[in-house]
Amino acid sequence: MPPRYDAIVIGGGHNGLVHAAYLARAGRRVLVLERRPRVGGAAVTEEIFPGFRFSVFSYVVSLLRPEIIRDLELPRHGLDILPLESTLTPLPNGDYLAMWSDHDQTRRELCRHSPRDAEAYDEFGQLMHHMAMAVKPILGMVPPDPTSLSPGDLLGLARLGKHFRSLGERHFHALCKLMTMSSADFLDEWFEFDGLKATKAASGIIGTFLGPRSPGTAYVLLHHYMGEIDGAFRAWGFAKGGTGAISEAIAAAARASGAEIRTDAPVARVRVRGGRATGVVLESGEEVQASVVVSGLDPRRTFRLRRRHPSLQVPRLLGQGEPRARGAAELHLPTRSRPAPARRDLDQPQPRLRRARV
Numbered sequence: 587m588p589p590r591y592d593a594i595v596i597g598g599g600h601n602g603l604v605h606a607a608y609l610a611r612a613g614r615r616v617l618v619l620e621r622r623p624r625v626g627g628a629a630v631t632e633e634i635f636p637g638f639r640f641s642v643f644s645y646v647v648s649l650l651r652p653e654i655i656r657d658l659e660l661p662r663h664g665l666d667i668l669p670l671e672s673t674l675t676p677l678p679n680g681d682y683l684a685m686w687s688d689h690d691q692t693r694r695e696l697c698r699h700s701p702r703d704a705e706a707y708d709e710f711g712q713l714m715h716h717m718a719m720a721v722k723p724i725l726g727m728v729p730p731d732p733t734s735l736s737p738g739d740l741l742g743l744a745r746l747g748k749h750f751r752s753l754g755e756r757h758f759h760a761l762c763k764l765m766t767m768s769s770a771d772f773l774d775e776w777f778e779f780d781g782l783k784a785t786k787a788a789s790g791i792i793g794t795f796l797g798p799r800s801p802g803t804a805y806v807l808l809h810h811y812m813g814e815i816d817g818a819f820r821a822w823g824f825a826k827g828g829t830g831a832i833s834e835a836i837a838a839a840a841r842a843s844g845a846e847i848r849t850d851a852p853v854a855r856v857r858v859r860g861g862r863a864t865g866v867v868l869e870s871g872e873e874v875q876a877s878v879v880v881s882g883l884d885p886r887r888t889f890r891l892r893r894r895h896p897s898l899q900v901p902r903l904l905g906q907g908e909p910r911a912r913g914a915a916e917l918h919l920p921t922r923s924r925p926a927p928a929r930r931d932l933d934q935p936q937p938r939l940r941r942a943r944v
């Protein structure tokens with residue numbers, strides 16, 4: 587008889603791990619099955635060259651919800667977030683653009699390059715702040731199903747409509763632009779200095795496999811105005827030990843609540859009976875049963891696991907074709923020292939954020 591769990595979570599990325607941790611805290615018997623030798627998915631630290639531990643993909647943190655940090659007591663399980671105090675963009679003419687979390691300091695720096703952009707930066711900052719406040723409450727909502735006539739979904743849709751109405755015409759218009767435009771087009775409407783547009787556009791493509799001219803990337807740009815660390819709004823930071831340390835802390839919290847996490851355990855398919863998932867079969871042939879099977883994989887990979895089960899319906903858009911390779915590349919380089927600070931104040935100690943804590 588195969589072992590039986592209340593829930594199986596396929597994939598030990600940070601989202602799968604958070605899910606497992608909450609289920610285990612609720613007293614459920616949970617098993618996480620991760621294909622790779624370590625948990626983390628795209629939030630992973632690995633020694634890809636001897637002596638250098640890299641955040642291989644994701645590298646900055648901010649959208650990890652403070653309530654999750656608190657509920658799972660992540661600092662107790664090793665999470666330590668160091669603030670990202672400034673960024674530096676080298677320019678082709680040997681100059682640079684430095685930006686700080688302090689708006690006024692950044693504005694002064696911008697004035698060196700384009701007084702017009704420095705002016706616009708104030709209004710841009712205010713608009714993005716408003717937009718971030720408008721979108722933030724939606725992040726934690728269970729999205730209502732627009733095709734359902736159930737009272738819960740209809741109520742959810744009505745609430746969402748009311749929320750958007752409350753933004754007013756100007757902000758609703760801006761939100762529509764942010765949701766649909768490319769970050770390059772959006773920034774072109776605001777600024778003239780290429781160094782600024784390039785720096786901002788970079789934050790619009792992080793983790794998307796898109797380029798700055800792809801529609802929808804303006805919304806990713808907005809994410810950078812939604813960040814929050816330990817109550818400090820718009821703050822971004824680095825996890826000590828690389829982004830993998832976040833996944834490891836979540837995994838430790840899940841284990842402490844009783845979740846079982848198996849690595850080197852690729853799932854080959856989901857078992858389905860009567861239209862319901864009843865367990866999984868690993869690539870090794872091992873079977874595990876569960877009342878609920880949760881996927882921490884992206885939708886395309888998830889529905890591939892149903893291959894031999896035509897009874898599981900694949901949404902039409904996901905069922906077609908392979909993902910196309912496109913977009914931008916990211917380079918993470920170890921340096922012997924900080925990249926040459928061109929101005930003295932970059933060397934001055936900056937105000938530090940409090941560490942994330944419970």
Ligand SMILES: Cc1cc2nc3c(=O)[nH]c(=O)nc-3n(C[C@H](O)[C@H](O)[C@H](O)COP(=O)(O)OP(=O)(O)OC[C@H]3O[C@@H](n4cnc5c(N)ncnc54)[C@H](O)[C@@H]3O)c2cc1C
Nearest residue numbers: 597599600601620621627628629643644645646793852853
């Ligand atoms: C290059 C890059 C840079 C990024 N930078 C940032 C950043 O700086 N800040 C930020 O907030 N976000 C960033 N992101 C986005 C962020 O990393 C991802 O959105 C996030 O890590 C996704 O987590 P996840 O748990 O949903 O999925 P994943 O991390 O994709 O986890 C899925 C897991 O499932 C496992 N798996 C797959 N198939 C199977 C199977 N058959 N059986 C068992 N396990 C399986 C995988 O090995 C993986 O561990 C970046 C993404 C990329 C790609």
